[in-house]
Amino acid sequence: MESPPPCPNTVTARRNPHRKARATPSSTCPPVPQNSSKSAAVSSFPIQEILSMDVPLSQKQKPNPSDSVVPENLKVFLRIKPLMPSKSSGKNERPRSRVKNVWPQKPAKKNSARDMTTAKNKKTSEVCIAVNDSQSVTLSPPLLLQESKRIKSEVYEGFSHVFAADSSQEEVYEKMVSPLVEDFLKGKSGMLAAMGPSGSGKTHTVFGSPREPGMLTIALERIFKSTERLVSGSPICRSLYLSIFEIRTEGGKGEKLYDLSPEGAELTLHQSTIKGLQEVKVCDIREAESLVAKALLKRVTATTNSNFQSSRSQCIINIRSVDCKFDGTDDVQANNATLSIIDLAGAEREKRTGNQGARLLESNFINNTSMVFSLCLRSLLEHQKNPKRPLQKHFQNSLLTKYLRDYLEGKKRMALILTVKSGVEDYLDTAYVLRQASPFMKIKFDNVEEPQNIFCKKRQTQAMCRNEKPKKMKFGGLDAFAIEKGSFVDHVECFPGQAVKSNRVGQTQEDRNHLILQNFAKALWNVLKQYNEKLKVAEDDIQTLRENLKIEKAKRAELEKEIGNLKAGYTCSKESLVGVILADKSHMNLHPSNFEASECKCNSEKIDFTPGQDQETNVALDSSTVGASECNSIPRKNDSAPRQDQDIISQENVDLYSNIRESECSSSTPKQCEFAVRLVKDIFSQVQVEEHALSMDGRIKVKELTSPSDSKGFQSVDEEQDFVANVKEVTSPLDSKGLQSVDEKQDFDANEDFAPVGCTVVDALACEPRVEKPEEVKNQSPRVDSSSKPKLPKRRLLPASTALIRDFTVLDLNDEIEKPK
Numbered sequence: 001m002e003s004p005p006p007c008p009n010t011v012t013a014r015r016n017p018h019r020k021a022r023a024t025p026s027s028t029c030p031p032v033p034q035n036s037s038k039s040a041a042v043s044s045f046p047i048q049e050i051l052s053m054d055v056p057l058s059q060k061q062k063p064n065p066s067d068s069v070v071p072e073n074l075k076v077f078l079r080i081k082p083l084m085p086s087k088s089s090g091k092n093e094r095p096r097s098r099v100k101n102v103w104p105q106k107p108a109k110k111n112s113a114r115d116m117t118t119a120k121n122k123k124t125s126e127v128c129i130a131v132n133d134s135q136s137v138t139l140s141p142p143l144l145l146q147e148s149k150r151i152k153s154e155v156y157e158g159f160s161h162v163f164a165a166d167s168s169q170e171e172v173y174e175k176m177v178s179p180l181v182e183d184f185l186k187g188k189s190g191m192l193a194a195m196g197p198s199g200s201g202k203t204h205t206v207f208g209s210p211r212e213p214g215m216l217t218i219a220l221e222r223i224f225k226s227t228e229r230l231v232s233g234s235p236i237c238r239s240l241y242l243s244i245f246e247i248r249t250e251g252g253k254g255e256k257l258y259d260l261s262p263e264g265a266e267l268t269l270h271q272s273t274i275k276g277l278q279e280v281k282v283c284d285i286r287e288a289e290s291l292v293a294k295a296l297l298k299r300v301t302a303t304t305n306s307n308f309q310s311s312r313s314q315c316i317i318n319i320r321s322v323d324c325k326f327d328g329t330d331d332v333q334a335n336n337a338t339l340s341i342i343d344l345a346g347a348e349r350e351k352r353t354g355n356q357g358a359r360l361l362e363s364n365f366i367n368n369t370s371m372v373f374s375l376c377l378r379s380l381l382e383h384q385k386n387p388k389r390p391l392q393k394h395f396q397n398s399l400l401t402k403y404l405r406d407y408l409e410g411k412k413r414m415a416l417i418l419t420v421k422s423g424v425e426d427y428l429d430t431a432y433v434l435r436q437a438s439p440f441m442k443i444k445f446d447n448v449e450e451p452q453n454i455f456c457k458k459r460q461t462q463a464m465c466r467n468e469k470p471k472k473m474k475f476g477g478l479d480a481f482a483i484e485k486g487s488f489v490d491h492v493e494c495f496p497g498q499a500v501k502s503n504r505v506g507q508t509q510e511d512r513n514h515l516i517l518q519n520f521a522k523a524l525w526n527v528l529k530q531y532n533e534k535l536k537v538a539e540d541d542i543q544t545l546r547e548n549l550k551i552e553k554a555k556r557a558e559l560e561k562e563i564g565n566l567k568a569g570y571t572c573s574k575e576s577l578v579g580v581i582l583a584d585k586s587h588m589n590l591h592p593s594n595f596e597a598s599e600c601k602c603n604s605e606k607i608d609f610t611p612g613q614d615q616e617t618n619v620a621l622d623s624s625t626v627g628a629s630e631c632n633s634i635p636r637k638n639d640s641a642p643r644q645d646q647d648i649i650s651q652e653n654v655d656l657y658s659n660i661r662e663s664e665c666s667s668s669t670p671k672q673c674e675f676a677v678r679l680v681k682d683i684f685s686q687v688q689v690e691e692h693a694l695s696m697d698g699r700i701k702v703k704e705l706t707s708p709s710d711s712k713g714f715q716s717v718d719e720e721q722d723f724v725a726n727v728k729e730v731t732s733p734l735d736s737k738g739l740q741s742v743d744e745k746q747d748f749d750a751n752e753d754f755a756p757v758g759c760t761v762v763d764a765l766a767c768e769p770r771v772e773k774p775e776e777v778k779n780q781s782p783r784v785d786s787s788s789k790p791k792l793p794k795r796r797l798l799p800a801s802t803a804l805i806r807d808f809t810v811l812d813l814n815d816e817i818e819k820p821k
């Protein structure tokens with residue numbers, strides 16, 4: 001046989017089990033996110049393989065299909081106590097007439113009290129609760145409350161079963177306790193608690209009477225019957241142990257635990273462990289009944305207004321079974337289960353009971369315990385609804401809840417039976433219980449710890465793994481008691497001649513190995529889950545970054561496209577510019593230096609190339625560009641010599657204009673002349689536009705612009721007028737702007753006066769001859785002749801309005817004429 005692998009020191013197990021059940025890894029394996037095409041290239045972590053790894057289970061822990069963990073709700077039963085006429089219940093209940101009111105009453109009040117008593121007697125037949133079906137009831141308030149406080153009827157549903165007033169003890173047992181007993185016999189622990197107002201029938205339900213045995217008595221009968229059958233036909237030996245104790249208060253000075261067994265004494269509670277509790281081994285039903293009867297005699301009861309024999313303590317009865325199975329070898333397997341039945345003291349309303357003194361203190365204690373019990377269950381319910389909410393430690397506030405901690409935290413299975421009274425006068429008590437306890441039916445027990453084998457507990461396993469020797473263990477409740485009292489040892493001694501090895505009482509080495517692996521797998525599972533979550537977050541980030549990258553790429557492509565378009569436009573305009581110049585150069589016979597200079601100064605930003613334009617437009621564009629580029633230097637000139645007259649036309653353009661006039665207009669055909677004039681018009685109009693844009697007061701001195709035309713050397717005034725007429729006919733700005741009507745032209749003229757931008761060369765050409773006298777033209781002719789010289793004197797325009805310029809033109813010209821002299 002192979003020696004077991006050394007136990008890893010790093011493996012740890014929770015001392016307390018998780019509150020929520022964790023399904024097996026294979027069943028709860030979260031879907032691994034689908035990797036993208038890129039991430040698929042990366043070798044993925046074999047998470048699926050690890051998670052689907054089958055964790056070996058020990059022989060005893062192999063899941064049985066019938067025992068599969070199914071979330072189970074807390075079973076809440078409702079039992080309605082039958083109506084009992086107050087006077088006829090003389091045996092058990094004190095007559096109502098005996099109720100004493102300690103305070104003196106006014107005569108008027110006495111009368112009203114008498115009336116009330118009469119009314120109450122009438123109401124005895126009225127009920128406040130009606131059974132709808134086996135799972136729901138309707139609670140109806142008395143008419144008085146309905147009218148005064150507008151309280152309406154309420155329906156409470158979802159009970160595991162509602163026992164009507166006429167239901168028998170047997171019926172209650174079959175539906176409520178029998179499943180618990182069956183589970184108990186299979187080795188599952190369980191608890192049944194009866195809660196309700198005082199006098200509602202809790203004690204009657206749990207203990208019953210000689211005529212009507214209660215749940216405890218019937219359960220013991222069934223358990224013993226089952227045990228007898230087992231012993232006769234199978235190698236399983238079952239031993240039953242009974243323990244009864246109560247939690248009470250003495251004069252309201254705190255809670256105390258008392259053992260109700262014949263030799264019982266006061267007990268102490270350490271955490272959830274009761275020390276000193278005697279567990280009596282019972283072999284038959286008689287023995288058990290006798291023990292219970294003796295215990296009930298010891299239980300504290302008192303007479304109150306609500307109940308003739310009211311229980312003043314919380315009574316807990318534990319039945320523990322220990323099953324031992326001899327499997328033919330020397331191996332003995334033990335099975336341990338406990339069935340607890342609790343009869344809580346009934347909550348009391350002070351007004352109703354009229355308790356005083358010690359009774360009142362008892363009432364406070366009873367009500368407090370009842371409230372803490374409910375708070376624990378409510379906290380468990382809220383925690384289960386929202387796991388972020390911590391499970392409140394209300395159990396610390398009473399001994400009963402301390403002892404029942406495992407049940408109240410959902411670690412062990414339990415059931416509740418609510419007992420209520422059906423009379424109209426009990427409406428408030430009944431309503432309080434139903435409102436308080438009916439939500440508890442939503443509590444789930446999905447991680448119930450089954451103490452099938454107390455020696456298979458994790459704590460012990462861990463200790464043995466580390467030290468390889470059994471350690472003294474802490475057991476809660478009856479387990480501890482059993483160990484302390486050595487009852488299990490007694491039980492083992494029931495098999496004389498069987499060599500029971502000490503190490504076999506626990507678990508085998510194989511079991512431990514399996515558990516170690518199981519813990520390791522759990523730890524690994526947790527780590528993998530964390531990594532899986534991180535991976536998801538990282539993948540989301542990557543996806544976001546990818547989308548951002550796509551957007552940036554698209555933006556970049558757009559920008560590149562724009563740059564390409566700009567480059568293409570620039571190149572195209574440049575080529576067309578050169579092409580046009582080359583094409584027209586010979587035709588127009590322009591001076592090449594003009595275009596070279598302007599071409600060199602061409603600024604791509606100022607070129608607005610339109611592919612559909614004809615050559616003529618291109619020429620105009622080119623010329624305008626030339627003009628624009630030339631005009632860029634004007635502001636600087638203004639800065640340097642503000643008083644100096646500024647000429648918006650550079651020397652080159654003047655030359656160009658002169659050349660045109662000389663080479664084309666003077667000797668060519670009228671058509672060529674027109675074209676040249678239009679070209680010049682376009683050039684100068686653009687110059688004006690640019691000048692306006694660059695200078696705040698950049699108004700063109702039209703007179704100056706027209707001067708070259710004046711100096712072109714017309715032979716006569718008639719010739720000049722003809723030329724002007726032709727020019728106007730061909731290049732009239734009104735025509736070029738497409739103005740159709742005379743009104744439009746007038747409007748345009750008016751605008752032209754206020755907008756120097758619109759003032760064109762053609763206006764000047766058209767207007768000036770009307771202003772100038774023939775003598776002045778003659779005087780200017782010598783200057784025009786000088787255009788043939790390499791350099792012409794610069795003429796500059798003052799940055800004044802066109803009207804002013806026009807007025808001053810004559811003077812300027814005279815000055816200019818005088819200057820050479």
Ligand SMILES: Nc1ncnc2c1ncn2[C@@H]1O[C@H](COP(=O)(O)OP(=O)(O)OP(=O)(O)O)[C@@H](O)[C@H]1O
Nearest residue numbers: 081092198199200201202203204307310311345346
């Ligand atoms: N279903 C029932 N059928 C017949 N009698 C009942 C029923 N329930 C209760 N009784 C009777 O009502 C009386 C009060 O019942 P019981 O003592 O069980 O109330 P309780 O809830 O235990 O009160 P407390 O909390 O004060 O102990 C008893 O005499 C009991 O016999």
